[in-house]
Amino acid sequence: MSYVALSFTLIFVMITMLVSMWQKLDLEKDIAIGTIRSAIQLLLVGYVLMFVFKSNHPIFILAILSVMVSVASWNAGKRGKGLRGIRWRIALSIGCTEVLMMALLLGLQIIEATPQYIIPISGMTIGNAMVVSGLYLNHMKREVESNKGEIETLLCLGASARQAIQDSLKRSVKSSMIPTIDGMKTVGLVQLPGMMTGMIVAGADPVEAVRYQILIVFAFTASAAITSIILSLVSYRLWFTKDLRMAPLRD
Amino acid sequence: MTNILEINQLSKSYGDKPILNAFTAQIAKPEMISLLGKSGQGKSTLLRILCRLEAQDQGGIQFHGRSYEEVDPKEWRKKICYVSQQSYMLPGSVEDNLRTVSQLHKTPFDMSFAKELMTSLDLDHMDWNKKSADLSGGEKQRVALVRSLLLRPEILLLDEVTASLDMQSKQAVEKLLQDWQEQEGATCVWITHDLEQAQRLSHRIWFIEGGSLLEDNDSHDFFENPRTESARNYLQLVPKEGRSSCPM
Structure with missing residues:
Protein backbone atom coordinates (compact mmCIF):
# COMPACT_ATOMS: atom_id res chain seq x y z
CA MET A 1 0.00 0.00 0.00
CA SER A 2 1.43 3.37 -0.98
CA TYR A 3 1.54 6.32 1.43
CA VAL A 4 -0.99 8.14 -0.80
CA ALA A 5 -3.37 5.21 -0.48
CA LEU A 6 -2.72 5.12 3.25
CA SER A 7 -3.51 8.83 3.60
CA PHE A 8 -6.95 8.19 2.03
CA THR A 9 -7.80 6.04 5.07
CA LEU A 10 -8.06 9.33 6.98
CA ILE A 11 -11.49 9.61 5.36
CA PHE A 12 -12.68 7.09 7.97
CA VAL A 13 -11.38 9.35 10.73
CA MET A 14 -13.07 12.37 9.13
CA ILE A 15 -16.39 10.50 9.01
CA THR A 16 -16.08 9.61 12.70
CA MET A 17 -15.27 13.22 13.61
CA LEU A 18 -18.18 14.57 11.60
CA VAL A 19 -20.55 12.14 13.33
CA SER A 20 -19.13 13.23 16.69
CA MET A 21 -19.67 16.92 15.83
CA TRP A 22 -23.13 16.31 14.39
CA GLN A 23 -24.27 14.30 17.42
CA LYS A 24 -22.36 16.60 19.85
CA LEU A 25 -20.50 13.60 21.32
CA ASP A 26 -17.52 15.81 22.14
CA LEU A 27 -15.10 13.10 21.01
CA GLU A 28 -13.21 15.08 18.34
CA LYS A 29 -10.15 15.71 20.50
CA ASP A 30 -9.92 12.07 21.61
CA ILE A 31 -10.35 10.86 18.03
CA ALA A 32 -7.59 13.23 16.84
CA ILE A 33 -5.21 12.11 19.59
CA GLY A 34 -6.06 8.45 18.97
CA THR A 35 -5.50 8.82 15.25
CA ILE A 36 -2.11 10.49 15.63
CA ARG A 37 -0.96 8.12 18.37
CA SER A 38 -1.99 4.94 16.59
CA ALA A 39 -0.41 6.07 13.30
CA ILE A 40 2.89 7.04 14.97
CA GLN A 41 2.97 3.95 17.21
CA LEU A 42 2.26 1.55 14.36
CA LEU A 43 4.74 3.18 11.97
CA LEU A 44 7.42 3.16 14.67
CA VAL A 45 6.70 -0.48 15.45
CA GLY A 46 6.95 -1.23 11.73
CA TYR A 47 10.45 0.26 11.56
CA VAL A 48 11.51 -1.40 14.82
CA LEU A 49 10.27 -4.77 13.57
CA MET A 50 12.09 -4.28 10.30
CA PHE A 51 15.31 -3.65 12.23
CA VAL A 52 14.74 -6.66 14.53
CA PHE A 53 13.89 -8.97 11.66
CA LYS A 54 17.04 -7.94 9.84
CA SER A 55 19.32 -8.24 12.86
CA ASN A 56 17.69 -11.54 14.00
CA HIS A 57 19.39 -11.18 17.40
CA MET B 1 -5.98 -18.13 87.62
CA THR B 2 -5.81 -16.75 84.08
CA ASN B 3 -8.96 -15.22 82.68
CA ILE B 4 -10.55 -16.91 79.67
CA LEU B 5 -10.71 -13.59 77.87
CA GLU B 6 -9.32 -10.17 78.73
CA ILE B 7 -10.35 -7.14 76.75
CA ASN B 8 -8.09 -4.19 77.44
CA GLN B 9 -8.84 -0.61 76.46
CA LEU B 10 -10.28 -1.39 73.02
CA SER B 11 -10.89 1.69 70.92
CA LYS B 12 -12.16 1.95 67.40
CA SER B 13 -13.29 4.82 65.18
CA TYR B 14 -14.74 4.97 61.69
CA GLY B 15 -13.28 8.18 60.31
CA ASP B 16 -14.02 10.85 62.91
CA LYS B 17 -16.79 8.82 64.54
CA PRO B 18 -15.68 6.94 67.67
CA ILE B 19 -17.37 3.53 67.99
CA LEU B 20 -15.53 1.94 70.90
CA ASN B 21 -13.91 3.95 73.60
CA ALA B 22 -11.39 2.18 75.86
CA PHE B 23 -13.68 -0.84 76.30
CA THR B 24 -12.32 -3.06 79.07
CA ALA B 25 -13.79 -6.31 80.41
CA GLN B 26 -12.81 -9.77 81.55
CA ILE B 27 -14.38 -13.20 81.35
CA ALA B 28 -13.14 -15.26 84.28
CA LYS B 29 -15.39 -18.30 84.01
CA PRO B 30 -17.72 -19.84 81.41
CA GLU B 31 -21.04 -18.02 81.51
CA MET B 32 -23.80 -16.40 79.53
CA ILE B 33 -23.23 -12.70 79.04
CA SER B 34 -25.76 -10.40 77.43
CA LEU B 35 -24.41 -7.34 75.73
CA LEU B 36 -27.04 -4.64 76.04
CA GLY B 37 -27.27 -1.11 74.78
CA LYS B 38 -29.08 1.03 72.27
CA SER B 39 -28.39 0.61 68.57
CA GLY B 40 -25.19 2.21 67.28
CA GLN B 41 -23.29 1.92 70.57
CA GLY B 42 -20.57 -0.39 69.22
CA LYS B 43 -21.92 -3.80 70.26
CA SER B 44 -21.55 -5.53 66.88
CA THR B 45 -18.20 -3.86 66.28
CA LEU B 46 -16.99 -5.22 69.61
CA LEU B 47 -17.97 -8.78 68.68
CA ARG B 48 -16.38 -8.44 65.24
CA ILE B 49 -13.15 -7.22 66.84
CA LEU B 50 -13.22 -10.08 69.37
CA CYS B 51 -13.46 -12.52 66.45
CA ARG B 52 -10.77 -10.52 64.63
CA LEU B 53 -12.93 -9.73 61.64
CA GLU B 54 -12.09 -6.10 62.28
CA ALA B 55 -9.02 -4.51 63.78
CA GLN B 56 -9.14 -2.18 66.75
CA ASP B 57 -7.30 1.14 66.61
CA GLN B 58 -5.97 0.69 70.13
CA GLY B 59 -6.00 -1.84 72.91
CA GLY B 60 -5.55 -5.58 73.06
CA ILE B 61 -7.27 -8.91 73.68
CA GLN B 62 -5.87 -11.90 75.52
CA PHE B 63 -7.29 -15.40 75.30
CA HIS B 64 -6.11 -17.68 78.10
CA GLY B 65 -3.26 -15.26 78.73
CA ARG B 66 -2.07 -15.17 75.11
CA SER B 67 -2.24 -11.93 73.22
CA TYR B 68 -4.22 -11.91 69.96
CA GLU B 69 -1.00 -11.01 68.18
CA GLU B 70 0.60 -14.31 69.18
CA VAL B 71 -2.24 -16.49 67.92
CA ASP B 72 -2.90 -17.39 64.30
CA PRO B 73 -6.26 -15.86 63.29
CA LYS B 74 -7.54 -19.23 62.02
CA GLU B 75 -6.85 -20.90 65.37
CA TRP B 76 -8.31 -17.90 67.21
CA ARG B 77 -11.56 -18.09 65.24
CA LYS B 78 -11.89 -21.80 65.89
CA LYS B 79 -12.01 -20.96 69.59
CA ILE B 80 -13.87 -17.65 69.44
CA CYS B 81 -16.62 -17.92 66.86
CA TYR B 82 -18.90 -15.13 65.68
CA VAL B 83 -22.44 -15.75 64.43
CA SER B 84 -23.83 -12.72 62.65
CA GLN B 85 -27.38 -11.41 62.71
CA GLN B 86 -27.66 -11.92 58.97
CA SER B 87 -27.16 -15.61 58.39
CA TYR B 88 -25.16 -16.36 55.25
CA MET B 89 -25.64 -19.76 53.74
CA LEU B 90 -22.75 -21.17 51.75
CA PRO B 91 -23.52 -22.49 48.25
CA GLY B 92 -24.81 -26.05 48.07
CA SER B 93 -27.15 -28.09 50.23
CA VAL B 94 -27.95 -27.99 53.94
CA GLU B 95 -25.59 -30.92 54.40
CA ASP B 96 -22.81 -29.09 52.55
CA ASN B 97 -23.24 -26.26 55.03
CA LEU B 98 -23.17 -28.60 58.00
CA ARG B 99 -20.06 -30.33 56.68
CA THR B 100 -18.21 -27.05 56.16
CA VAL B 101 -16.25 -27.19 59.41
CA SER B 102 -15.10 -30.77 58.92
CA GLN B 103 -14.12 -30.02 55.31
CA LEU B 104 -12.23 -26.87 56.23
CA HIS B 105 -10.27 -28.53 59.00
CA LYS B 106 -10.10 -32.02 57.48
CA THR B 107 -11.73 -33.61 60.50
CA PRO B 108 -14.34 -36.39 60.47
CA PHE B 109 -17.92 -35.16 60.24
CA ASP B 110 -19.79 -35.90 63.46
CA MET B 111 -23.12 -36.88 61.92
CA SER B 112 -24.83 -37.86 65.16
CA PHE B 113 -23.83 -34.61 66.85
CA ALA B 114 -25.07 -32.60 63.86
CA LYS B 115 -28.38 -34.50 63.93
CA GLU B 116 -28.67 -33.91 67.67
CA LEU B 117 -28.13 -30.17 67.23
CA MET B 118 -30.61 -30.01 64.34
CA THR B 119 -33.20 -31.85 66.42
CA SER B 120 -32.65 -29.44 69.32
CA LEU B 121 -33.56 -26.60 66.99
CA ASP B 122 -36.70 -28.29 65.62
CA LEU B 123 -34.95 -28.99 62.33
CA ASP B 124 -35.08 -32.78 62.59
CA HIS B 125 -37.47 -33.07 59.64
CA MET B 126 -35.40 -30.88 57.35
CA ASP B 127 -34.22 -32.50 54.11
CA TRP B 128 -30.43 -32.22 54.20
CA ASN B 129 -30.33 -32.32 50.40
CA LYS B 130 -32.39 -29.15 50.16
CA LYS B 131 -30.56 -26.21 48.61
CA SER B 132 -29.45 -23.85 51.35
CA ALA B 133 -30.62 -20.87 49.28
CA ASP B 134 -34.19 -22.21 49.42
CA LEU B 135 -34.40 -22.15 53.23
CA SER B 136 -36.52 -19.56 55.02
CA GLY B 137 -34.81 -16.79 57.01
CA GLY B 138 -35.44 -18.54 60.33
CA GLU B 139 -34.19 -21.89 59.00
CA LYS B 140 -31.04 -20.25 57.66
CA GLN B 141 -30.40 -18.65 61.03
CA ARG B 142 -30.71 -21.97 62.87
CA VAL B 143 -28.63 -23.93 60.33
CA ALA B 144 -25.95 -21.21 60.59
CA LEU B 145 -25.95 -21.63 64.36
CA VAL B 146 -25.61 -25.42 64.12
CA ARG B 147 -22.80 -24.94 61.57
CA SER B 148 -20.92 -22.76 64.08
CA LEU B 149 -21.58 -25.08 67.04
CA LEU B 150 -20.04 -27.97 65.10
CA LEU B 151 -16.78 -26.06 65.49
CA ARG B 152 -17.18 -26.53 69.27
CA PRO B 153 -15.89 -23.03 70.06
CA GLU B 154 -14.98 -22.02 73.56
CA ILE B 155 -16.57 -18.61 73.18
CA LEU B 156 -19.62 -17.97 71.01
CA LEU B 157 -20.24 -14.41 69.93
CA LEU B 158 -23.90 -14.11 69.00
CA ASP B 159 -25.20 -11.04 67.23
CA GLU B 160 -29.00 -10.91 67.65
CA VAL B 161 -29.32 -14.49 66.44
CA THR B 162 -32.92 -14.87 67.56
CA ALA B 163 -34.17 -11.55 66.19
CA SER B 164 -35.73 -13.10 63.08
CA LEU B 165 -37.12 -16.23 64.77
CA ASP B 166 -40.66 -17.10 65.81
CA MET B 167 -41.35 -17.72 69.50
CA GLN B 168 -40.98 -21.51 69.30
CA SER B 169 -37.68 -21.40 67.40
CA LYS B 170 -36.43 -18.67 69.70
CA GLN B 171 -37.10 -20.83 72.75
CA ALA B 172 -35.40 -23.80 71.08
CA VAL B 173 -32.28 -21.69 70.41
CA GLU B 174 -32.27 -20.39 73.99
CA LYS B 175 -32.58 -23.92 75.39
CA LEU B 176 -29.84 -25.27 73.14
CA LEU B 177 -27.43 -22.47 74.03
CA GLN B 178 -28.12 -22.84 77.74
CA ASP B 179 -27.46 -26.58 77.57
CA TRP B 180 -24.44 -26.00 75.40
CA GLN B 181 -23.00 -23.49 77.81
CA GLU B 182 -23.46 -25.83 80.77
CA GLN B 183 -22.39 -29.06 79.12
CA GLU B 184 -19.46 -27.77 77.08
CA GLY B 185 -18.33 -25.22 79.64
CA ALA B 186 -18.49 -22.58 76.92
CA THR B 187 -19.08 -18.85 77.14
CA CYS B 188 -21.72 -17.00 75.13
CA VAL B 189 -21.56 -13.26 74.60
CA TRP B 190 -24.95 -12.40 73.25
CA ILE B 191 -26.21 -9.17 71.75
CA THR B 192 -29.95 -8.86 72.25
CA HIS B 193 -32.55 -6.15 72.41
CA ASP B 194 -34.94 -8.56 74.11
CA LEU B 195 -34.56 -7.65 77.78
CA GLU B 196 -36.75 -10.49 78.97
CA GLN B 197 -34.51 -12.92 77.15
CA ALA B 198 -31.39 -11.28 78.61
CA GLN B 199 -32.86 -11.45 82.11
CA ARG B 200 -33.93 -15.05 81.69
CA LEU B 201 -30.72 -16.42 80.22
CA SER B 202 -27.76 -14.35 81.32
CA HIS B 203 -25.49 -14.67 84.28
CA ARG B 204 -23.96 -11.31 83.55
CA ILE B 205 -24.83 -8.14 81.71
CA TRP B 206 -22.44 -5.88 79.87
CA PHE B 207 -24.17 -2.56 79.33
CA ILE B 208 -22.52 -0.47 76.67
CA GLU B 209 -23.05 3.18 75.83
CA GLY B 210 -20.98 5.45 73.63
CA GLY B 211 -18.58 2.59 73.01
CA SER B 212 -17.70 2.24 76.72
CA LEU B 213 -18.64 -0.48 79.15
CA LEU B 214 -20.80 1.41 81.63
CA GLU B 215 -21.89 -1.62 83.64
CA ASP B 216 -20.49 -5.09 84.11
CA ASN B 217 -22.97 -6.51 86.55
CA ASP B 218 -24.66 -9.67 87.73
CA SER B 219 -27.82 -10.09 85.66
CA HIS B 220 -30.18 -10.01 88.66
CA ASP B 221 -28.51 -6.92 90.10
CA PHE B 222 -28.51 -5.14 86.76
CA PHE B 223 -32.25 -5.53 86.26
CA GLU B 224 -33.18 -4.88 89.89
CA ASN B 225 -30.77 -2.15 90.72
CA PRO B 226 -28.79 -0.70 87.82
CA ARG B 227 -25.83 1.37 88.95
CA THR B 228 -25.80 4.03 86.28
CA GLU B 229 -28.33 6.62 85.21
CA SER B 230 -27.90 5.53 81.58
CA ALA B 231 -28.78 1.92 82.41
CA ARG B 232 -31.81 3.04 84.43
CA ASN B 233 -33.00 5.16 81.50
CA TYR B 234 -32.37 2.29 79.10
CA LEU B 235 -34.42 -0.14 81.21
CA GLN B 236 -37.22 2.38 81.71
CA LEU B 237 -37.69 2.61 77.96
CA VAL B 238 -39.37 -0.78 78.19
CA PRO B 239 -41.86 -1.50 80.95
CA LYS B 240 -41.11 -4.69 82.91
CA GLU B 241 -44.20 -6.53 81.73
CA GLY B 242 -43.34 -5.88 78.09
CA ARG B 243 -39.67 -6.64 78.09
CA SER B 244 -39.76 -9.02 75.22
CA SER B 245 -39.44 -6.44 72.50
CA CYS B 246 -36.79 -4.03 71.36
CA PRO B 247 -36.52 -0.95 73.58
CA MET B 248 -35.92 1.35 70.64
Missing part, protein backbone atom coordinates in the same frame (compact mmCIF):
# COMPACT_ATOMS: atom_id res chain seq x y z
CA PRO A 58 17.72 -12.81 20.46
CA ILE A 59 18.42 -9.80 22.68
CA PHE A 60 16.18 -7.58 20.53
CA ILE A 61 13.42 -10.19 20.53
CA LEU A 62 13.64 -10.40 24.33
CA ALA A 63 13.58 -6.61 24.62
CA ILE A 64 10.43 -6.36 22.49
CA LEU A 65 8.70 -9.16 24.43
CA SER A 66 9.63 -7.48 27.75
CA VAL A 67 8.13 -4.19 26.57
CA MET A 68 4.96 -6.01 25.50
CA VAL A 69 4.59 -7.77 28.87
CA SER A 70 5.31 -4.54 30.79
CA VAL A 71 2.80 -2.44 28.86
CA ALA A 72 0.17 -5.21 29.09
CA SER A 73 0.70 -5.52 32.86
CA TRP A 74 0.55 -1.78 33.39
CA ASN A 75 -2.67 -1.53 31.41
CA ALA A 76 -4.41 -4.54 33.01
CA GLY A 77 -3.24 -3.31 36.43
CA LYS A 78 -5.62 -0.35 36.11
CA ARG A 79 -8.44 -2.84 36.78
CA GLY A 80 -6.82 -3.77 40.08
CA LYS A 81 -6.67 -0.32 41.66
CA GLY A 82 -6.31 -0.59 45.41
CA LEU A 83 -4.53 -3.96 45.26
CA ARG A 84 -0.96 -3.28 46.24
CA GLY A 85 1.57 -5.09 44.03
CA ILE A 86 -1.00 -6.27 41.48
CA ARG A 87 1.03 -5.08 38.46
CA TRP A 88 4.08 -7.25 39.08
CA ARG A 89 1.77 -10.18 39.73
CA ILE A 90 0.07 -9.60 36.36
CA ALA A 91 3.53 -9.34 34.75
CA LEU A 92 4.49 -12.66 36.35
CA SER A 93 1.30 -14.33 35.12
CA ILE A 94 1.61 -13.01 31.56
CA GLY A 95 5.36 -13.69 31.56
CA CYS A 96 4.86 -17.32 32.63
CA THR A 97 2.16 -17.74 29.99
CA GLU A 98 4.43 -16.34 27.29
CA VAL A 99 7.36 -18.55 28.30
CA LEU A 100 5.17 -21.66 28.36
CA MET A 101 3.50 -20.85 25.02
CA MET A 102 6.81 -20.18 23.28
CA ALA A 103 8.41 -23.27 24.83
CA LEU A 104 5.62 -25.39 23.36
CA LEU A 105 5.44 -23.66 19.98
CA LEU A 106 9.20 -23.67 19.45
CA GLY A 107 9.89 -26.95 21.25
CA LEU A 108 7.37 -28.84 19.15
CA GLN A 109 8.57 -26.93 16.05
CA ILE A 110 5.07 -25.63 15.37
CA ILE A 111 6.58 -22.28 14.40
CA GLU A 112 10.05 -21.31 13.25
CA ALA A 113 12.40 -19.73 15.74
CA THR A 114 12.61 -16.44 13.86
CA PRO A 115 11.42 -12.97 14.95
CA GLN A 116 8.87 -12.98 12.08
CA TYR A 117 6.97 -15.75 13.90
CA ILE A 118 7.87 -15.17 17.54
CA ILE A 119 7.01 -11.47 17.78
CA PRO A 120 3.55 -11.34 16.13
CA ILE A 121 2.35 -14.54 17.79
CA SER A 122 3.67 -13.37 21.18
CA GLY A 123 2.00 -10.00 20.65
CA MET A 124 -1.34 -11.65 20.11
CA THR A 125 -1.10 -14.04 23.07
CA ILE A 126 0.21 -11.31 25.41
CA GLY A 127 -2.59 -8.98 24.24
CA ASN A 128 -5.16 -11.68 24.92
CA ALA A 129 -3.58 -12.42 28.32
CA MET A 130 -3.85 -8.69 29.14
CA VAL A 131 -7.58 -8.65 28.36
CA VAL A 132 -8.11 -11.82 30.41
CA SER A 133 -6.18 -10.35 33.37
CA GLY A 134 -8.30 -7.19 33.30
CA LEU A 135 -11.50 -9.22 33.09
CA TYR A 136 -10.38 -11.48 35.94
CA LEU A 137 -9.69 -8.51 38.22
CA ASN A 138 -13.02 -6.89 37.35
CA HIS A 139 -14.88 -10.09 38.16
CA MET A 140 -12.93 -10.61 41.38
CA LYS A 141 -13.71 -7.10 42.59
CA ARG A 142 -17.40 -7.69 42.00
CA GLU A 143 -17.27 -11.18 43.53
CA VAL A 144 -15.54 -10.04 46.71
CA GLU A 145 -17.89 -7.10 47.09
CA SER A 146 -21.06 -9.13 46.62
CA ASN A 147 -19.91 -12.20 48.58
CA LYS A 148 -18.35 -10.44 51.55
CA GLY A 149 -20.81 -12.10 53.93
CA GLU A 150 -20.05 -15.56 52.58
CA ILE A 151 -16.28 -15.01 52.77
CA GLU A 152 -16.49 -13.67 56.33
CA THR A 153 -18.69 -16.61 57.33
CA LEU A 154 -15.93 -18.96 56.20
CA LEU A 155 -13.30 -16.90 58.01
CA CYS A 156 -15.43 -17.13 61.17
CA LEU A 157 -15.34 -20.91 60.85
CA GLY A 158 -11.53 -20.87 60.81
CA ALA A 159 -10.98 -20.96 57.04
CA SER A 160 -7.69 -19.91 55.49
CA ALA A 161 -7.63 -17.08 52.94
CA ARG A 162 -7.56 -19.57 50.10
CA GLN A 163 -10.46 -21.59 51.49
CA ALA A 164 -12.54 -18.49 52.16
CA ILE A 165 -12.13 -17.06 48.67
CA GLN A 166 -11.91 -20.28 46.64
CA ASP A 167 -15.44 -20.09 45.18
CA SER A 168 -14.97 -16.47 44.14
CA LEU A 169 -11.64 -17.33 42.51
CA LYS A 170 -13.21 -20.16 40.55
CA ARG A 171 -16.11 -18.05 39.34
CA SER A 172 -13.80 -15.20 38.33
CA VAL A 173 -11.39 -17.46 36.44
CA LYS A 174 -14.34 -18.97 34.61
CA SER A 175 -15.90 -15.60 33.76
CA SER A 176 -12.61 -14.18 32.52
CA MET A 177 -12.25 -17.07 30.06
CA ILE A 178 -15.78 -16.98 28.65
CA PRO A 179 -15.13 -14.30 25.95
CA THR A 180 -12.13 -16.28 24.66
CA ILE A 181 -14.10 -19.53 24.58
CA ASP A 182 -17.09 -17.83 22.93
CA GLY A 183 -14.73 -16.30 20.37
CA MET A 184 -13.35 -19.77 19.68
CA LYS A 185 -16.85 -21.12 19.01
CA THR A 186 -17.80 -18.43 16.51
CA VAL A 187 -14.48 -17.72 14.83
CA GLY A 188 -14.82 -17.73 11.04
CA LEU A 189 -18.63 -17.65 11.27
CA VAL A 190 -19.11 -14.24 12.86
CA GLN A 191 -15.76 -12.59 12.30
CA LEU A 192 -12.68 -13.28 10.20
CA PRO A 193 -9.79 -12.79 12.58
CA GLY A 194 -7.19 -10.09 12.01
CA MET A 195 -4.22 -12.34 11.46
CA MET A 196 -5.96 -14.46 8.86
CA THR A 197 -7.38 -11.41 7.09
CA GLY A 198 -3.95 -9.78 7.05
CA MET A 199 -2.29 -12.85 5.57
CA ILE A 200 -4.96 -13.24 2.89
CA VAL A 201 -4.76 -9.54 1.95
CA ALA A 202 -0.97 -9.86 1.78
CA GLY A 203 -1.41 -12.66 -0.77
CA ALA A 204 -1.03 -15.80 1.32
CA ASP A 205 -2.88 -19.00 0.53
CA PRO A 206 -6.19 -18.85 2.51
CA VAL A 207 -5.78 -22.43 3.77
CA GLU A 208 -2.29 -21.60 5.00
CA ALA A 209 -3.73 -18.47 6.68
CA VAL A 210 -6.44 -20.58 8.33
CA ARG A 211 -3.82 -22.99 9.70
CA TYR A 212 -2.06 -20.15 11.46
CA GLN A 213 -5.35 -18.79 12.66
CA ILE A 214 -6.22 -22.16 14.22
CA LEU A 215 -2.86 -22.07 15.97
CA ILE A 216 -3.67 -18.61 17.33
CA VAL A 217 -7.17 -19.55 18.49
CA PHE A 218 -5.89 -22.56 20.41
CA ALA A 219 -2.98 -20.57 21.82
CA PHE A 220 -5.43 -17.86 22.96
CA THR A 221 -7.52 -20.37 24.87
CA ALA A 222 -4.49 -21.87 26.59
CA SER A 223 -3.03 -18.45 27.38
CA ALA A 224 -6.36 -17.27 28.81
CA ALA A 225 -6.59 -20.28 31.10
CA ILE A 226 -2.95 -20.18 32.20
CA THR A 227 -2.88 -16.40 32.81
CA SER A 228 -6.13 -16.38 34.72
CA ILE A 229 -5.20 -19.35 36.93
CA ILE A 230 -1.68 -18.10 37.69
CA LEU A 231 -3.01 -14.60 38.44
CA SER A 232 -5.67 -15.99 40.78
CA LEU A 233 -3.04 -18.02 42.65
CA VAL A 234 -0.51 -15.24 43.04
CA SER A 235 -3.00 -12.49 43.87
CA TYR A 236 -5.73 -14.00 46.10
CA ARG A 237 -3.93 -13.01 49.30
CA LEU A 238 -4.21 -9.32 48.28
CA TRP A 239 -7.91 -9.38 49.16
CA PHE A 240 -6.98 -9.98 52.80
CA THR A 241 -4.88 -8.19 55.37
CA LYS A 242 -1.88 -9.88 56.98
CA ASP A 243 -4.00 -10.90 59.95
CA LEU A 244 -6.61 -12.50 57.71
CA ARG A 245 -9.32 -9.87 57.66
CA MET A 246 -10.92 -8.70 54.45
CA ALA A 247 -8.79 -5.87 53.12
CA PRO A 248 -10.54 -2.56 52.51
CA LEU A 249 -10.02 -1.66 48.85
CA ARG A 250 -8.92 1.86 48.05
CA ASP A 251 -10.40 3.24 44.79
